[in-house]
Amino acid sequence: MTVHAEQREFQAEARQLLGLLVHSVYANKDAFLRELISNASDALDKLRLEALRDKDLDVDTSDLHIEIEADKKARTLTVRDNGIGMTREEVVDLIGTLAKSGTAELRQKLREAKQAAASEELIGQFGIGFYSTFMVADKVELLTRKAGESVATRWVSSGEGTYTIESVDDAPQGTSVTLHLKPEDAEDELHDYTAEWKIRQLVKKYSDFIAWPIRMQVERRTPAAKEGDEDGGDEQVTLETETLNSMKALWAKSKDEVSDEEYNEFYKHIAHAWDDPLVVIPMKAEGTFEYQALLFIPSHAPFDLFTRDAKIGVQLYVKRVFIMGDCDQLMPRYLRFVKGVVDAQDMSLNVSREMLQQDRQVTAIRRRLTKKVLSTIKELQSERPEDYRTLWTQFGPVLKEGLISDLDNQDTLLRICSFASTHSDEQPTTLTEYVERMKDGQQQIFYATGQSREQLLNSPHLEAFRAKGYEVLLLTDPVDEIWTGSVSEFDGKPLQSVAKGEVDLDSEEEKKAHEAERQQQQQEFADLLSWLKQTLSDHITDVRLSSRLTESPACLITPTFGFTPALARMYRASGQPVPVSKRILELNPKHPLVTALHQAHKTRPDDTGLVETAELLYGTALLAEGDVPEDPAKFAGLLADRLARTV
Template sequence: MNASVEQLEFQAEARQLLDLMVHSVYSNKDSFLRELISNASDALDKVRLEALRNKDLDVDTSDLHIELEVDKEARTLTVRDNGIGMTRDEVVDLIGTLAKSGTAEVRQQLKEAKNQAASEELIGQFGIGFYSSFMVADKVELVTRKAGQTEGTRWESSGEGTYTIESVEGAPQGTSVTLHLKPEDSEDELHDYTAEWKIRSLVKQYSDFIAFPIRMQVERRKQVPVEEGSEETREEVTVETETINSMKALWARPKDEVSEDEYKEFYKHIAHAWDDPLEIIAMKAEGTFEYQALLFIPSHAPFDLFDRDAKVGVHLYVKRVFIMGDCDQLMPEYLRFIKGVVDAQDLSLNVSREILQQDRQIKAIRRRLTKKVLSTIKEMQSSRPEDYKKFWTQFGRVVKEGLLSDIDNRETLLQISSFVSTHSEEEPTTLAQYVERMKEGQEKIFYATGESRQQILNSPHLEAFKAKGYEVLLLTDPVDEVWVGMVPDYEGKPLQSVAKGEVDLTSDEESSEAEREEQEKEFADLLTWLKETLSEHVKEVRLSTRLTESPACLITDAFGMTPALARIYRASGQEVPVGKRILELNPNHPLIKGLRQAHQDRPDDASVAEAAELLYGTALLAEGGALDDPARFAGLLADRLTRSL
């Protein structure tokens, strides 16, 4: 090997992804060309923008284009652009390694996928871009030179875990990717990527809307006389360079002139996605601020939806000139899954992300886009419930973040949100549906938070609610712990946690005021003693109307911070104090009655105090909490069990 040629290994995740591609997990191999053309289009956008911003950059942007070149004999297909290009380090970062996480998880899910369709869906969520080349090629060669630099880079790999990289002189500006195609299958003419008709059809299907010309040399054959006046003819072959895409900006065309398939392919291009969009939103605003927007709601959440470093936002154009991709100023963070294009008419071509943060027009566009997206989801909720259900399953957890940050649209967000509840094991409910089912005399919307539906259902806090037929929302997403404390009510109905504050579920038929007062007197000594005995852990001990089966439960003050919320803040690096909680007792439980009697008979007995400590510990465990001293609790429990045998 030449000493100037360096051989390197792919990053572990990249090797796994290459393995997926080489073994053709994704059956629609045609999509590789769309991915390469999309990458080339991005490179052209970037060099045009850089030339506008950097007047000292010595580049010619008068003829930005993509070129497709076929060599039938050598069985190669080259995709070439004269865009921004890459440095050697950028090649290693962007191609030699995989700058995304999650590949191992995808591989595991692929193994568990039940059929080919499920496998393709998973690959679609992940997105594979450049790596899709290995579905059709035995070897891929890339030559690139960064705009404004003199030295180029050659990269080559057969997709077997290693690649070679070297510096080259005389490389043209931009990037060329040459695919050494796999051997031709005589029975599979539909996948002959050296055929002109095939390449034309793929460009028309996937990339017709690309804003730059896609050129290809094509052969023209015609019969001409062997000599002037002769009836005998010969075939004359000429080669012409032809632009094979229309270059029409999809968002600038009337909606009735664009087919659904064209919208779908544009979405796949702009989002680098493999799935079809769930919803297409086309907008045109005239007046003070003129802009056009073409937005898409994906059908699947990307794997990096909760990755802080993920690129989010829609692409920003000014008068059809690309300004920046992933413009996060055009969409609130809780709608970061929205993909698409916004083409504004009155912004500067030199606008930066910092300027956008203060720009009045951008803020106005953002408000309008947000309202349009939310109204579209609301319409989907009422007219296409199955699509809405799919949307909420994929993105509901993210949308609920808006309840914290977007006060202006909070009412709409509450209307489009769905929650699991005790009403149905399968179908979630909206708050409007919950209110319609509220019992006569019920003034509050009850909810419970926890790590899982099953954990909440087994919580002692729900016992009386279930027994009396009150519906309870079961909130299991981490964001639920936060937003319920910031949203006071829904249409005048306060939200009430089943584990916070005082709740009186007794009816006049069940217990008179006099009977309740008598019960309070009966247990007064026990309540006072327990408060003193457990003063390190609880601030108050009282009788409960929530409990029907369990002996005790722990309650947070109406305006206090729950332990679960405190854990969320600590996980984000914020230290928050957690106040003592309230211990509620079930006066009808045999254990509580027995503890009351034992305290009356043996007030100074250490074993009675130990029983109180065990009571507190079991209440903490029953709600999924963690003991301060698990070893001591286990020792007390073992000792008590030993004496009972």
């Protein structure tokens, strides 16, 4: 029996409001099923809580579930639950929220939601998610009965001018929402919401970890055997109820309750990976911000790790409902290789629940996740060195990006980083280990940047360091050129490039012993240094005698605060302007080529061949560090002419 039926008209601004939600708020119309299942899950949660609180409540909570029913011929899709249900007044208040709010007011709330907790007032209201159904349906019918009540309520609307609300008898406890789907588009099979595969796909994507079973009757076809016919006859079609979601929210369990195999399978599922994870990181936070997280560090780097559009691997859930994948606001970019899920009890989302608002909660969760991952890597470094080496081999260059972007965790990152060095051909070293091995009186951590270990070991910049037994870090990743410019020291020890500024490796006693010799050399070579500075002024800013060369005739030094050639090339490649930075030419006063050039300049200062020698000297200094002369053809010509005269 139906009683107390009303037909109401939407106001003009309410119709505009519905259009705003349907056409502007949601980026993907598939989200409607997520919203309906989320509402149903909330209703089941509320019933369970109410049954615990009110022992006299006459409800059956033995089989709480969500059911989906699709009718392909009638083109209807129904989502029902046996949860708390709603009274007539609650239907008006909750579903009617949009009609009461008005377009202008909701627009204002949408703007406020970007700044404050206004989004929390919107998300979680039944009406907001419920109205997403009009993206796919011409008419929506809701039937609901509150637990403990005898009268139910039916609400029907086509989302246009009017809606009908009425009280009815003989309805089951809970809520059912029936969508009368829009006409089928033969060219759009991907959005056939009556297709079993499509429903399975959406449940798997958005609602696989909902705590309640999501059931659907599916067809099972089996051959019908005929008497005397071994091959059987026509197919028999039977209906079988199947649970579509796994309900296995592993992050909600303690690590003791989950096997390694379960973790491995879950990781492969969310990361679309074939390998087992290197590290599993479960987390649970209670208090002001309640959330659970299950993170994984892969054992192999993905192919797109260094591409500009590489995805952040963390997925966001709110109360087990999938909100978004690749959530870059919950994990810094330098940890983009970390996979996993974060499930928050409450989160500031925009009105469609498809975007995360920037607020204090998001910042706090991101900070905690970051610190947890870094502390786990630190533990790996000391407790599982083989796994740490695997991690560093795969993800070391990415982690070093954090030295530039994450100043809050820069010291932690410096301690978990490893670097090749002249100390060992095989094992990398940490900065802590480097400092422990520093020579008596050594104040700086020396490093060299370049394209390969072999190139750096043969660099003239390392000659004096090698001769005196100083350890040098060998940095060969492109990011090393950048972070070394933003990290000034470690444990009070300044970082010093062997190719920058002035270097004096002599002890105080050696300085005193060599002082007279140096002054004599400076006076003796003064004219040559001045002439070379003038002759090579297009390339260099100064020429000086070197204390870092023992074998090579010359090398080029970048000023202390200047751009190295490699760094300048990187900036130019990214489209950023870089000022022209000339370098300093250092000479080895004991090398035969330099002494011969010095003698020739003293005896034949006007010899034009000396200019060619100066150009060749500068070019060979470039080649020795792995660079090329500015005009390779000119350099090759000069070299060929000089060789021809010596044959």
